[in-house]
Ligand SMILES: Nc1ncnc2c1ncn2[C@@H]1O[C@H](COP(=O)(O)OP(=O)(O)OP(=O)(O)O)[C@@H](O)[C@H]1O
């Protein structure tokens with residue numbers, strides 16, 4: 001729950017910061033340049049946060065055993081877990097980003113058209129969900145495989161580290177090289193699909209029961 | 213019908229030796245039966261329940277539940293099973309009603325059906341007033357009743373109760389037990405209920421047949437009465453007499469009865485009451501060691517023997533003392549015996565039993 005509440009607040013606070021001090025400090029441009037970056041970082045942060053929270057909850061409250069005793073299929077359970085983290089994260093992220101864009105646009109703090117290059121659009125609407133999906137799948141597979149919640153937490157940190165590396169890449173190239181962006185997006189999408197299949201396969205009742 | 217045949221479950225842990233949670237267990241539970249599963253911590257009771265509900269798959273052996281094989285038709289089995297786990301496992305941020313209706317949906321029930329069932333069960337288990345409360349606020353006993361309702365929601369043919377009254381105060385525990393009995397009375401009586409518990413008194417009250425399990429082995433299965441018979445092997449009772457001595461003919465006659473093992477006379481075995489002029493003597497009568505062949509319980513036999521003694525005109529009975537064995541005695545004795553000779557029990561639960 002925490003990331004959902006704090007995330008949008010921080011981003012909108014950032015927006016206000018730009019609106020208020022942007023012209024004085026001469027970084028109006030960054031307020032728009034940062035948009036694709038936020039679009040990537042925000043969903044995966046929230047999604048893996050929710051995923052981890054949901055498994056910690058299942059573990060401490062022992063709610064998983066009765067669920068596993070019902071006729072629900074393992075696939076349905078896995079997909080439900082992924083969607084329950086992924087969808088709210090995407091919805092909250094896009095709403096927040098729209099609010100952020102409106103904020104800086106109405107305050108004329110920056111020229112939003114800078115951001116509407118094909119590369120940055122593909123980052124916002126393709127790469128961001130793909131990365132969030134990859135992060136969520138890793139998180140959920142890890143939770144179902146790793147017993148120790150601290151180990152799961154560390155995996156979460158590694159995911160965030162990967163995203164940060166991704167951020168440096170985006171920051172350096174998203175405005176110019178559309179082809180590279182498309183390539184990276186495709187790679188991410190493929191890995192998301194592979195992870196979905198993997199998770200689907202490894203998500204057996206016995207495994208989940210002994211780990212969670 | 214639940215039929216386990218040489219069912220074995222091993223847990224494989226990396227870098228450690230395998231844990232054999234169940235070792236070639238063969239049990240049959242018939243339709244309509246309330247069956248008790250007893251055993252110390254780590255005996256394998258929960259593992260057995262999880263195998264029946266297809267949460268775990270067996271390492272070897274077969275398990276048939278309601279006519280389905282647990283490895284080939286797990287979905288069919290899950291549809292027929294209601295499992296009450298060791299922990300209530302309710303979603304704390306959800307209301308009691310939502311907790312229950314989620315499960316109704318998972319079992320593919322219709323909306324109206326779910327509401328009717330929740331209505332019915334909350335009345336039966338006495339938590340109608342809690343339906344709109346967040347389940348995180350409930351007490352342990354209330355949680356337990358809600359999770360019992362959850363296990364019963366889809367009217368399962370087989371109800372598995374893993375320590376249904378652990379951690380409950382006597383009043384709540386009794387309420388839960390009463391509910392279980394009532395449910396069993398209401399059903400068309402074909403439902404199998406398996407209760408696993410450390411509370412021997414409870415099992416004795418609820419179940420006709422029990423299995424005692426230890427370290428993955430079945431130590432004993434049978435009706436509680438039969439298990440009690442088992443104990444006769446070396447059991448005896450005493451009759452305190454006053455005023456006379458039994459004739460040797462009479463003693464011989466007693467010893468020849470097919471229910472009696474041996475007869476002993478102990479003089480001055482008890483402290484004399486102050487001022488007593490008559491000396492007491494004690495007749496110690498051992499019961500026959502092959503109880504299964506005798507189709508009566510020990511109380512009746514003792515009563516008969518006492519009648520015979522009383523009929524002797526020269527004997528005056530002061531008191532009769534015999535232990536009445538509860539399931540607890542049976543259990544403790546079996547466990548003690550087990551410690552004494554582990555090997556023998558391995559043979560007893562070896563293939564071909566039951
Ligand atoms: N997922 C698992 N992984 C490894 N070992 C396990 C697992 N589940 C159970 N065991 C082991 O199997 C044995 C039997 O455990 P089980 O939970 O069935 O006992 P139990 O009879 O229910 O005990 P209790 O009365 O304490 O609930 C124990 O030694 C336990 O450590």
Ligand SMILES: [Mg+2]
Nearest residue numbers: 257258259298
């Ligand atoms: Mg147990």
